[in-house]
Amino acid sequence: MTGRLNDTDRQEEEAEAEDIPDVSITVVAKIAGVSIATVSRCINNPEKVTERTRLKVQKAIVETGYSPNTLAQSFRRGRTNLIMVVLPSIGDPFFTAVMHGIRTAAREKGYSILIEETQHTTMTADDIGALLVSRQTDGIILLASMSPFGTDILSAKSRRRLPIVVGCEKVSSDLADLPSVCIDSVDAAKEATNYLIAQGHERIAMIYGQESSLLTKDRELGYRAAMKTAELKIRDGWLVAGQLSISGARQATRELLDHTERPTAIFCANDEMAIGCLHEIKVAGLTVPGDVSVMGFDDIRYAEVMDPPLTTIGQPADEIGERVMHRLCKRIEEGRGNGDNQAQIVPHKLVIRQSVAKPSS
Amino acid sequence: MTGRLNDTDRQEEEAEAEDIPDVSITVVAKIAGVSIATVSRCINNPEKVTERTRLKVQKAIVETGYSPNTLAQSFRRGRTNLIMVVLPSIGDPFFTAVMHGIRTAAREKGYSILIEETQHTTMTADDIGALLVSRQTDGIILLASMSPFGTDILSAKSRRRLPIVVGCEKVSSDLADLPSVCIDSVDAAKEATNYLIAQGHERIAMIYGQESSLLTKDRELGYRAAMKTAELKIRDGWLVAGQLSISGARQATRELLDHTERPTAIFCANDEMAIGCLHEIKVAGLTVPGDVSVMGFDDIRYAEVMDPPLTTIGQPADEIGERVMHRLCKRIEEGRGNGDNQAQIVPHKLVIRQSVAKPSS
């Protein structure tokens, strides 16, 4: 069975009239009285064709409702104009914002976007590498996601030339060679922690992401570094996983509130978890920031309408998205090789609102 | 230029060693000492091939790192295994939840998902129809989105046989013929409004979506119907657009609070706007639900952690997503024709939390 219809179907179709037009370049050529090469040129390189011819062909195209078969074009041209972005969860408003930037840039360049969520997928690292090999995708954007180099279909050397760009978080070390666009997460987390310290907090806990994922690793590093510099202790049980979700963060917050040395401030590795944290503190009958201060990370659109509005670290999500996509396009166009593989650092900023105050005790 | 490399490139590649393997079915066949037809069979119909042959071919595949060229397969088979979903905004957590259901079902069936956002796209209705015609996509899911039948590439008759399924909201009348999976929005909005009325509210305003979009039209209809039945007046200025965004809703709320006959309850057409509404009321120094009650719609994951937790209408987002995708698959498999085009109604439910109370005045 090919995509074409057999004779019986075709008759049925004609009986029903006006189904999806099923017209190839050949029938347009026939109607216009030219070769298929000319039709192709009219569409792709109109400047290579006489005005007169172009008009004839144009007429035939309109008449037949012809639209080139994208499948055939992609095949022939050897590219799909599809790029895949791999991210932990599209549901996180921060990634939505980054995606918005990616889309904007993609539209400009004529790419469509395929999204793969590592939280909900069975896709392995190998599968991702295979995508490129089997040409399902012209390029890949890795947003705070695992390395696609599970085993070794691809040598370290060749990885450097692949159309892959990393965004938001460099996650694992074998990605270090790839071009990337991120804020300096370690530094940002330090700044966040230092702000809490500057307010007078000494008992500062942190809710990070997941044990297994490296997504919030750098933020944890920054927190630890700042605490160390300030010679503040991190008690056992002050560093707890929030699963990057509201419910996970609520659970984590409960544990923190029950701690024998209850922290006076909680630094959440992202705003999604900070929202859960905020709520759970209030459920426990405590106030924010009166009893406990809360600091987030990302500055998603909900942060400023929380009660109290969330103090957090702002990332230029849109800009990250656009830059990542632009770099990927450049890499694809250049073909393999000689790309600049530098890490681009974009600026973050501390957004001070009302969820952090001086400790009461 | 085809996708293949010219000789110079190839030399370079070999010099660099181990780039992306660029092996076609032909080289696998040669190495295995069989025809390309046999290689194809080993991959797609292994039962049609001797154990011995299969092993030989398997070995050659591993050796070469061969992976079939998806572009060629899609072209040959006449299908992409891509389906497109068109929705207002992937950033809305409600749609994210529906998408999750769609993805789950899609993965089962081997489809990948292309997302098109009508809020950020320049894509016209015609473009969407053209997708099908040019075979970029095997099918389309329309989530609360415009009709793809701008002008008339497709007759009404043929529309009924296209691989298109509608989800969440039936929006425009020319979509009535298409299969759909939605809650009964009019009824749900009535229920929401009636709940406010039952609490004793008489001055009930509504924040709907956008003038131009039909997305929240049914919800507005339900609100109007309930008000009418209860013989309650809708004052001029009580029905205001919130642009489906937090900031739009905040603006709308401000107008409502400044109204000479200030409403005691506000029904927001979705939770995203309700979140903005909640915040703006508090910014104005008023309390929820003490001074003003707020009712949402969708029950997104943030609803229950708002302050106060949001009373809203729950939609089974995941179920909607899965059912929509399943129906689309069936439609694609059946080929054109004889699909059931009925509207499937899934149940909604009123979720009572704390943002609605009796009016104080």
Next chain:
DNA sequence: CTGAAAGCGCTTACAG
């Protein structure tokens, strides 16, 4: 069970 061959719908040197 296996192979030779046709063909999917395009694009693009290559001649003219």
Next chain:
DNA sequence: CTGAAAGCGCTTACAG
């Protein structure tokens, strides 16, 4: 400027 022809990498009747 235009056409005839090759070829992209597969899949699938059709013979054997």
